[in-house]
Amino acid sequence: MGRGDIKTKKGKIFSKSFGKVRSAKTRKNTAAKAAATAPKG
Structure with a gap:
């Protein structure tokens, strides 16, 4: 259990x-954030 174990975090x-x-x-969150920061107009 460590860096070599793909089953662990x-x-x-x-x-x-x-x-x-x-x-x-x-x-979902990143798409909503991008839409909120985009300029409207």
């Missing part, structure tokens, strides 16, 4: 992977 961070344990940021 630490292993996922080391392998630059997103999975069940280490979920990525949701796309």
Whole structure:
């Protein structure tokens, strides 16, 4: 259990992977944020 273990959070961070344990940021929030910051007009 450590950096080499892909089933753990630490292993996922080391392998630059997103999975069940280490979920990525949701796309829904980033899309809403981009729409809010875009200039209207």
